[in-house]
Every structure is written in structure tokens, then in C-alpha cells.
Amino acid sequence: MTSSRWLGAGLVLPVTALLLLFFLAPTLLMGLMSLRNYTAGSGIGADWTLGNYFSVLSDGFYIEIMLRTLFLGLVVTLATLVLGFPLALFILRARPAVQTVTILLVIFPLLCNIVVRSFGWMVLLSPNGVVNETLESFGLISGPLDLMYNLLGVVIGLTQIYLPFMVLLLVPALQNIPADVEAAALGLKASRGRAFFTIIVPLALPGIITGSILVFVLSISALVTPRMLGGPTYKVMATQIYDEFMTNLNWPAGAALAFILTAITLGLIWGANRLAARYTKGLQA
Structure with missing residues (x-):
């Protein structure tokens, strides 16, 4: 037993x-960094303070950013749930050969670097991109649509990037x-609609919750796609x-923001797990 x-x-x-x-060691170092004071022009000080957290949580600028991130x-x-659920059903009920091809098509984008995919969306969504030029050539629009540097462009890019995760967890x-x-x-x-909403959706709720948690966490922590499709102002x-960290060189404030984002993420995961556990107990009862 001992061996x-x-x-x-x-x-x-x-x-x-x-x-x-x-x-754990980098996290601890970043936690200590978030408790240091910072003075513009002088850099990181030696005093310990909670001021970085108070500044973030009391500043309307940061609160707006947090609310925008959660939204x-x-x-x-x-979006991934609405698009992924029918696709997962199609994969499940298709013939084996069609299942294999569809799953490969779902997984294939994951083999491409996220930077490359974001560049691809920039080519498609830019004012002079493929989408706007195509719509203008058919006379459907008189001027380019604002498909980038806003919420719409970021949502389109992130939905395409994280859709495979939702589908692979729903199947x-x-x-x-x-x-x-x-x-x-x-x-x-x-009716088929009633059977779908009263039987299929409730029984698939564990997969829905798991996929939603994963996509939500990945979305609120995404950096590359919001930077490229949202631009510097979004x-x-x-x-x-x-x-x-990199522009303002205010490492304590950046560390405090990172820990707040981590706390939000852990809180949401905890709440979703509690919801899933309660639902499972309800089914067993």
C-alpha cells in the first residue's frame, strides 16, 4: 500500500x-503586482494598496468596458447556440458518411490560426471588402456598410471562431x-416543434450549459479578434x-483588471455549475 x-x-x-x-507562481506575482501603487512618470512604487481595484470598479470608463465585454x-x-444546435442535430441524424464530412468541416477551421482567420474576416468585412463590393455590385446598397470596428464585426468573427466548440459539445x-x-x-x-422544445432542448441542457460556459469564457477573454475586427477604439x-501593460506601462492597473476578469469568469462558471447540478437533481427526482 505504501509503495x-x-x-x-x-x-x-x-x-x-x-x-x-x-x-500558480506567475498568478501570485501578478496578484502582488496588482497591489502596488503606480505613479505616471515614476513607474511602479513600493507601497501596497487596493487603490487599483477601487479605481477600476469606480471608474465609468472601466465599468463600460466590463459591461461591453459581458454583453x-x-x-x-x-449566436453560436442558435447556429450550433441545428448543426449538431443535423450531424446526429445524418448518414454516417455525411456525419464524417460535416464533422470534418466543423473541425477544419480549428486547424487554421486565429490570426489568419481574423485577417480573412477583415478582407470580407472591410468597407472595400468582398461583402460590401458584392452588395454594391447587385445594387442592394448605395454605400459600404459598417461591418467592422464595432460590435457587429467582432460578433461575426468570434461566432465563426467559437462555433466548433459549441457544436462539438452539443453532439x-x-x-x-x-x-x-x-x-x-x-x-x-x-407536434415536432413541441417535442423539440419540451423534450430535446431540456434533455440537452447539460451540453447547452457546458458549451455556453466555454464559448462565453473564450469570448470575454479574446484579444486578437476584438483588436483586429474591433479596432483600437472598440x-x-x-x-x-x-x-x-504594453502601452500605458501601468502594470498594477493591468494586473487588477486581469484579476477582475478572472473573478467574473470564475463566478459565472460557479453559477452555471450550480444551475447544472440543480437541474440534474431535478431530473433524478
Whole structure:
């Protein structure tokens, strides 16, 4: 028994050491940095203070950025869910050959770098891009649409980037739903729409919650796509954290923003897990 414990400890020790070295230690250093004072022109001071957190949470500029970030994450999550649920159903009910091709098409964008995909959307959505020129050539618009450097452009880019994650998490959840449950509802004269919303969607809720958590967290922490498609004026928390560190050189404020974003993310994950646990208990009861 003792040798087994030592063997288990030996297997866990390398992973634990890597976690402590490359995750916990930098996080601790950043936490200490967020508690330092900062003076413009002088740099980081030696005094300890909570002023960075109070400044962020009491400043309308930062509050607007936080609300914009949360709204962006919500819109992207809803968009991927609305687009991903029918696609996941199609994959589940298609023939094996069609399933394979569709899954490959869903996964294929993940093989391309996110910077390249964002550049591709810039080519499509820019004022002189493919979308505007095509619409103008057909006479559908008289001038270029504002498809970039705003919420719309960022939502389009992030939805395309994170849609595969939602689909890949919805497919297993839908596979766990017994096929005869829907067939029984249809046999009892329920319409397909009613069977979908009263049976399929509730039974797939664990996958919906998991996919929504993942997409939401990835969306509110995204940096590259909001910077490229939103431009320098459309700020979210990730881009503002980058600016605080790299442009303003205010590392304490950037660290405080990073910890606030982390706290928001952990709080949302905790709340979603509580919701999923309560739902699971309700099904078991």
C-alpha cells in the first residue's frame, strides 16, 4: 500500500511542479503586482494598496468596458447556440458518411490560426471588402456598410471562431437522448416543434450549459479578434489589459483588471455549475 502511494505521488509530482511553476507562481506575482501603487512618470512604487481595484470598479470608463465585454460574450454565446444546435442535430441524424464530412468541416477551421482567420474576416468585412463590393455590385446598397470596428464585426468573427466548440459539445449531449423519447412524443400527437422544445432542448441542457460556459469564457477573454475586427477604439477587457501593460506601462492597473476578469469568469462558471447540478437533481427526482 505504501509503495502504491509513493508511485502515485511520483506520477503526480511532475504535473504538480509544472502547475506551480508555470501557473500558480506567475498568478501570485501578478496578484502582488496588482497591489502596488503606480505613479505616471515614476513607474511602479513600493507601497501596497487596493487603490487599483477601487479605481477600476469606480471608474465609468472601466465599468463600460466590463459591461461591453459581458454583453459581447452573451451575444456570441447566443449566436453560436442558435447556429450550433441545428448543426449538431443535423450531424446526429445524418448518414454516417455525411456525419464524417460535416464533422470534418466543423473541425477544419480549428486547424487554421486565429490570426489568419481574423485577417480573412477583415478582407470580407472591410468597407472595400468582398461583402460590401458584392452588395454594391447587385445594387442592394448605395454605400459600404459598417461591418467592422464595432460590435457587429467582432460578433461575426468570434461566432465563426467559437462555433466548433459549441457544436462539438452539443453532439454528445444530443447523443445521450434516447431516440424513442421523441418518437413517443410524436406518437402521442405532439407536434415536432413541441417535442423539440419540451423534450430535446431540456434533455440537452447539460451540453447547452457546458458549451455556453466555454464559448462565453473564450469570448470575454479574446484579444486578437476584438483588436483586429474591433479596432483600437472598440475596447473590451482583454484589449484594455493589453493596453495597460504594453502601452500605458501601468502594470498594477493591468494586473487588477486581469484579476477582475478572472473573478467574473470564475463566478459565472460557479453559477452555471450550480444551475447544472440543480437541474440534474431535478431530473433524478
